[in-house]
Amino acid sequence: MAVTMGGALAAQLRAQIQxxxxxxxxxxxxxxxxxxxxxxxxxxxxxxxxxxxxxAHTNHxxxxxxxxxxxxxxxxxxxxQARPTxxxxxxxxxxxxxxxxxxxxxxxxxxxxxxxxxxxxxxxxADLERRLEMTFYxxxxxxxxxxxxxxxxxxHIGQAWGILKGAGYSR
Numbered sequence: 001m002a003v004t005m006g007g008a009l010a011a012q013l014r015a016q017i018q019x020x021x022x023x024x025x026x027x028x029x030x031x032x033x034x035x036x037x038x039x040x041x042x043x044x045x046x047x048x049x050x051x052x053x054x055x056a057h058t059n060h061x062x063x064x065x066x067x068x069x070x071x072x073x074x075x076x077x078x079x080x081q082a083r084p085t086x087x088x089x090x091x092x093x094x095x096x097x098x099x100x101x102x103x104x105x106x107x108x109x110x111x112x113x114x115x116x117x118x119x120x121x122x123x124x125x126a127d128l129e130r131r132l133e134m135t136f137y138x139x140x141x142x143x144x145x146x147x148x149x150x151x152x153x154x155x156h157i158g159q160a161w162g163i164l165k166g167a168g169y170s171r
Contacts, residue, residue, distance in 0.1 A: 005128055009146045010121035013113045016153045020052040020109045023160040024102045026169055035102040037167040046097065051160040053097040053105030055153045059112045061093050061135055062149055069132035071142050072119040078111055090135045120146065 003011075027035040027048045035049040046054055064083040066072050084090040100108070120128075120142075128143035137148060 004121075004123075005125055005143065006120050006123035009128075009143075009150070010117035012150050013117040013120065013146075016055065016150065016157070017110050017113050019153070019157045020055060020106055020160075023048060023157055023164065024052055024106055026161075026164055027102070029169065033102075034164065034167050034169070037163050039163050039166045046156070046159070048160045048163050049100065049102040049105055050097050051156040051163070052102070052109060053100040054094065055156045056100075056105050056109035056112055057094050057097050058152060059116065059149055060108065061090060062145060063112055063116055065132050065134050066116070066119075066142065066145065069130070069142075071127075071130055071132055072116070076111070076115060079115060084135065087136070116149075 024035055027033060027037070036047045038045050038047050038050075060079065060081075061084070063072070063075070063079065064081065067075055068083050081093075084093045096108075097105070123142075128146075129141050131139060131141060132145060134140045134145045134148065137145075140148070
């Protein structure tokens with residue numbers, strides 16, 4: 001059976017959950033929890049868990065954009081929040097990335113990505129071309145918004161792995 005673009009995007013959204021799990025699990029290898037490790041000033045950069053949490057909360061923000069455009073089903077109760085309408089509001093929405101525990105960030109990543117994947121996997125190519133207003137990026141197709149979600153997640157989870165490497169972790 002051929003994989004659709006929606007199916008491939010859903011699979012990558014689910015893989016992003018596993019990538020976050022793997023980075024946080026690596027931060028706990030050897031008994032020490034290094035999920036708060038950073039490279040540079042903790043005031044200026046995100047920790048390992050902060051990077052994973054950033055992916056979760058940014059994906060949630062962008063899920064609210066998708067929902068506002070009517071491009072997904074009804075959000076589950078735990079994902080229903082007011083969609084920020086200003087850059088300042090969006091930045092405030094992301095604030096938990098700095099305070100979430102590894103468990104909280106990972107739980108949020110699972111909730112958001114699993115819901116989004118469930119909404120995307122059956123979409124046609126034409127459905128993926130529908131438009132939305134994406135926070136920080138403006139007018140995008142749903143397909144391009146999903147690629148932005150995946151790219152952003154790869155960047156931050158990659159940063160988490162880089163921090164772990166700087167803290168002495170090696171695979």
